[in-house]
Amino acid sequence: MQTTEIVNFFSKLIEKELGILYEDHNLYQLQSRLEEVMKALSVPDLPSLYKDAQTNNPRFKKQILIDIATNNETSFFRDPRVFRSLERVMTELIASCEKNGEKLKIWSVASSTGQEPLSIAMLLEGILPGKVLSKGYQIYCTDISERVIERAKNALYSELEVQRGLNDQQLAKYFRKEGEKWRAQSLLTTKLTYEKQNLLEEFRNRESFNMILCRNVLIYQKIEKKKEILSRISKALVPGGYLLLGAGESLIGLSNDFEQEVIDGAVFYRKKR
Numbered sequence: 001m002q003t004t005e006i007v008n009f010f011s012k013l014i015e016k017e018l019g020i021l022y023e024d025h026n027l028y029q030l031q032s033r034l035e036e037v038m039k040a041l042s043v044p045d046l047p048s049l050y051k052d053a054q055t056n057n058p059r060f061k062k063q064i065l066i067d068i069a070t071n072n073e074t075s076f077f078r079d080p081r082v083f084r085s086l087e088r089v090m091t092e093l094i095a096s097c098e099k100n101g102e103k104l105k106i107w108s109v110a111s112s113t114g115q116e117p118l119s120i121a122m123l124l125e126g127i128l129p130g131k132v133l134s135k136g137y138q139i140y141c142t143d144i145s146e147r148v149i150e151r152a153k154n155a156l157y158s159e160l161e162v163q164r165g166l167n168d169q170q171l172a173k174y175f176r177k178e179g180e181k182w183r184a185q186s187l188l189t190t191k192l193t194y195e196k197q198n199l200l201e202e203f204r205n206r207e208s209f210n211m212i213l214c215r216n217v218l219i220y221q222k223i224e225k226k227k228e229i230l231s232r233i234s235k236a237l238v239p240g241g242y243l244l245l246g247a248g249e250s251l252i253g254l255s256n257d258f259e260q261e262v263i264d265g266a267v268f269y270r271k272k273r
């Protein structure tokens with residue numbers, strides 16, 4: 001079998017499992033990722049990997065393919081302008097949760113290695129000393145990749161990773177040095193719960209969230225899948241709850257469940273009441 005046919009086979013498998021589309025011009029990238037999979041599974045060549053996948057050979061671990069096929073790029077306080085606007089939104093949410101006697105519930109649906117939910121926790125810890133939130137807050141974090149979930153749970157970051165988005169004060173206040181790395185303090189990590197969730201499948205968590213962050217993950221999906229995911233996300237939000245997408249992503253043509261709100265230059269979507 002030709003290499004291109006094998007790469008196409010895996011591209012289709014990945015689309016079925018994750019919804020992630022590898023366009024023709026990205027197939028070379030998939031090929032190099034398959035080489036990583038071969039290395040991780042100690043498979044000698046691409047035809048053997050193909051045969052293992054086809055015959056459900058126990059040597060083939062689908063999760064390894066999923067972990068390697070996903071792009072987990074992230075950073076602390078990614079898109080700083082959005083985080084400045086988030087301060088205002090969070091302050092409003094804290095006030096309304098306190099008024100209703102509720103816990104503030106946030107969900108990061110593609111949390112990758114944890115920088116996004118930790119940034120939200122740091123933001124809230126910065127606001128809360130001046131406010132009352134009797135029931136506290138919880139950040140639910142999910143991703144399809146077990147590899148990134150394990151890393152996120154460990155909350156240990158390299159110098160390079162902390163340099164991407166954190167200033168010295170944040171580092172000193174919320175992290176402690178462990179050898180060459182930095183570990184997030186329990187003040188933040190106790191507010192975070194991690195679980196594996198494929199966005200293409202029914203959501204296991206039946207809670208209603210005040211805010212859902214779905215950033216830089218829909219871009220890899222086909223329009224029909226984007227619509228299905230957004231419909232599930234809408235159901236998981238309280239009326240008036242906020243949806244935050246990645247910079248450059250929008251809901252145009254994808255959902256009528258939300259109203260757009262521009263806050264200090266950043267775009268938020270609010271579930272219609």
Ligand SMILES: C[S@@+](CC[C@H](N)C(=O)[O-])C[C@H]1O[C@@H](n2cnc3c(N)ncnc32)[C@H](O)[C@@H]1O
Pocket residue numbers: 017018019020070071072073074075078109110111112113116142143144145148197198199200214215216217246
């Ligand atoms: C580019 S990262 C974005 C991380 C973070 N939200 C941010 O904006 O910095 C995309 C993440 O989405 C996850 N992902 C991709 N497809 C997914 C799916 N079908 N279900 C759940 N997570 C998925 C990947 O594993 C990856 O960690």
